[in-house]
Amino acid sequence: MYIAIAGNIGSGKTTLTRLLSKHYNWSAKYESVDTNPYLSDFYNDMHRWSFNLQIYFLKERFKGIVEIEKENKNVIQDRTIYEDARIFAPNLHSMGLMSSRDFENYNSLFNLMLSLVKAPDLIIYLRSSIPNLVSQIQKRGREYESGIRIDYLLGLNKRYEEWISNYKDGKVLIVDVDKVKFEENPEHLSQVIDRIDAIQNGLF
Numbered sequence: 001m002y003i004a005i006a007g008n009i010g011s012g013k014t015t016l017t018r019l020l021s022k023h024y025n026w027s028a029k030y031e032s033v034d035t036n037p038y039l040s041d042f043y044n045d046m047h048r049w050s051f052n053l054q055i056y057f058l059k060e061r062f063k064g065i066v067e068i069e070k071e072n073k074n075v076i077q078d079r080t081i082y083e084d085a086r087i088f089a090p091n092l093h094s095m096g097l098m099s100s101r102d103f104e105n106y107n108s109l110f111n112l113m114l115s116l117v118k119a120p121d122l123i124i125y126l127r128s129s130i131p132n133l134v135s136q137i138q139k140r141g142r143e144y145e146s147g148i149r150i151d152y153l154l155g156l157n158k159r160y161e162e163w164i165s166n167y168k169d170g171k172v173l174i175v176d177v178d179k180v181k182f183e184e185n186p187e188h189l190s191q192v193i194d195r196i197d198a199i200q201n202g203l204f
Contacts, residue, residue, distance in 0.1 A: 001026070001200065002068060002118075004077040006164070007126030007177070008156050009148065010136035015183050016126065016175075016192070017078040023193060026074040029067070032060050043147050050092045051102040058084050058110060065117045080123060082167075085110035087159040095155060119169035122199055124192075127161075128177045130154060171199055 003020070005013045014030060021028035038056055042049040061081040068075050089106050092098040098106075128136075130153055137145050164172060173195055175182075182189040 001074045001122070002077070002120045003075070003122045003124060003196070004080040004120040005124045005126065006080050006083055006160070008128055008133055008153065008160055009145070010133040010140070011126040011128045012136065012177050012183065013078050013126060016124065017076050019182060019189055020193070020196070021076045023189075024074065024076070026076050027071065029064050029075055029077040031057075031078045040143075043145065046092070046095075046097045046152075050098040051106065054084060054089050054092070054098070054106055055109075057088070058106070058113070062113045062117070069117065077120070080120065081110075081113065081117070082163065083160075085114075086163045087156055091152070091155045091159055095152070122171045122173060122196070123164075123167065124173045124175060124196070125160070125164045126175050126177045128157075130157060132178050133157075173199060 003026075005016050005020075007013050017028050017030060020026070036053070036056060038049050038053040042053040058081070061079070061084060064077065065081060068077065085107060089098065089103060089110075093100065093103040130150065133153055134150070137148060164174065173192075175192055180188045180192065182192055
């Protein structure tokens with residue numbers, strides 16, 4: 001079973017990955033945020049570093065999927081390769097923060113990578129309002145995230161909703177994290193796990 005968790009910045013992907021990995025005793029694949037050499041520069045100058053950042057994330061995501069397929073284990077993955085190309089890169093391009101030349105080059109590389117890997121068996125999409133995202137971002141206190149623009153988060157949220165409503169490559173489970181507090185409330189986590197089990201058992 002290959003489950004990937006999708007959602008905007010601050011929606012709780014890493015937390016849910018950790019909790020589900022512990023519950024199922026499955027391997028966890030985390031997003032390489034703290035070791036990303038471009039992230040701090042990107043938030044300080046998005047236009048200059050957008051292409052570099054997205055290429056780094058795409059490379060890391062592709063590497064992770066290749067590793068998942070080689071290991072042939074049950075896996076929970078923090079963020080999907082789709083989000084880089086369907087959400088983050090188009091958002092940067094539409095905001096004028098990535099040139100059309102770079103965007104087209106990026107998309108060509110993504111399409112090539114996508115032709116070589118399989119889709120997750122299940123995507124769990126963590127839906128969140130902007131106030132909740134801002135609250136979570138502030139709570140975790142990463143310095144490089146302190147300058148994230150609200151219009152940037154709004155654009156991402158809109159693209160997330162468009163993407164997930166049109167996603168056809170596998171099963172999808174949507175969790176409203178404004179209401180479902182799986183980190184704070186064990187009952188809420190149990191509800192998410194019950195829904196995953198139902199999907200695994202073909203009941204959904």
